[in-house]
Amino acid sequence: MQVINPATEETIATLNEEGKASLQGKCQLLRNFQAAWSELKLQERLLIVKKFDDLLEKETEELAAILTSEVGKPLQQSRNEINGARNRIQWMLNNAEKYLSDEWMVETQGMNEKITYEPLGVICNISAWNYPYLVGVNVFIPALIAGNAVMYKPSEYATLTGLQIERLLKKAGVPDGVFQVAIGAKETGEYLLDMDFDGFYFTGSYKTGKHIYERVASKMVPCQLELGGKDPLYVADDVKDVAAVAAATADGAFYNNGQSCCAVERIYVHEKIYDQYVDAFVKELGSWKIGLPTEHVYFGPLTRKNQIEVLQKQVKDAVDKGAMLLCGGKSISWKGYYFEPTVLTNVNHAMLVMREESFGPIIGIMKVKDDAEALKLMQDTEYGLTASVYTDDRNRAEKMLKQLNAGTGYWNCCDRVSAAVPWSGRKHSGFGATLSHQGLRAFTKSKAWHLRG
DSSP, rough: OEEETTTTEEEEEEEEOOOHHHHHHHHHHHHHHHOOOOOOOHHHHHHHHHHHHHHHHHHHHHHHHHHHHHHOOOHHHHHHHHHHHHHHHHHHHHHHHHSSSSSEEEEEESSEEEEEEEEEEEEEEOOOOOSSSHHTTHHHHHHHHHHOEEEEEETTHHHHHHHHHHHHHHHHHHOOTTTEOOOOOOOHHHHHHHHHHSOEEEOOOHHHHHHHHHHHGOOOSOOEEEEEOOOEEEOOOOOOOOOHHHHHHHHHGGGGGOOTTTTEEEEEETTTTHHHHHHHHHHHTTOOSSSSSSSSSSBBOOSHHHHHHHHHHHHHHHHHTTTTEEEEEBBBBBSSBBBBOOOESSSTTTTTTEEEGSSSSSEEEEEEESSSHHHHHHOSSSSSSEEEEOOSSSHHHHHHHHOOSSEEESSSSSSSOTSSOOOEEHHHHHEESSHHHHHHHHTTTEEEEEOOO
């Protein structure tokens, strides 16, 4: 398996994909050692995770360089990702004891009742390439803290980072028999779906998530899916600083080249400020540098070459149906997988760009006459990950957000994740939750105790 630098199209590593026998051996190793790991005191496991966090801090520059080389995100964004992952780890370290300890529900003279949280056992984490540290620590860190052993399959587009994660976990003190990495692409993932795991946790596309869910359903074990989105954003007519909102929402749409499941994917703007907003949005976009993903660059290459074709298809479909192309719209004729930042107006929901996940530096901006029209359009989707409303009136925003079937609602912000609250999707955006106390407990099975006497 070749690892390609998407900024230069050079091969930077060649790895051997694992076969079925190798994976079965690793699975059995995890099965053999999981019980001993779970019998460690919680504080001992937390200390090991704290050492892993310290190593991430110590080696941030080297890790960021590796991440940038294989996924193409600008170097500062790679640093940001590692630091963001550390923030999530620290929240888990600070809150694990609170949410994983025994809960006494009833304490009377004759009867005591409690809940305990036991590890699932050996879990399989099939992870994503766009934020391998962030989406990775959402799963394998709480899983390890809770006493599980983990088979971690990094995306084939972020394998070098996956191997660095393994190295640092084991350097921190996680035993070989508690964390193993599966190297490979689709075939490797299929082998894992056949194996005897106590839970499956996937981050990626709806299509692959649906396939995984169907494949493992008969196992009757937890299967949690964090999938894509077509995240809507509405800008109301009462915002005071339109230019500032345009700049913030442009970043929400184009950060990491738009390769984020929670990136803003479609924008609705009240007709009273529409022209002003669009002008400010395009002006902000034009101020950001495109190039090799080093210092002071906002747009690097796309991670996957085949995504260029998806974006070209969406642009052509929109223009053929009457959209106006304000900027961008095509790949850049450099070495690497570059695509121009693209803004389309005069769009509608007959166009692919307003219905299908783009996962790239492209946005459709649509004019609406009022909140009711904006709400109707925001609801018109098969996805349900996030939704954003920008307005100076909090009640106005909350009224709209309550009517949207999405796992996360944003008022005057977008494209953000916090460790303190659950990260979850609805409909084609998946189900289950990571982060918050729900994310800590997602890797446990509860047991009810009734103790008489």
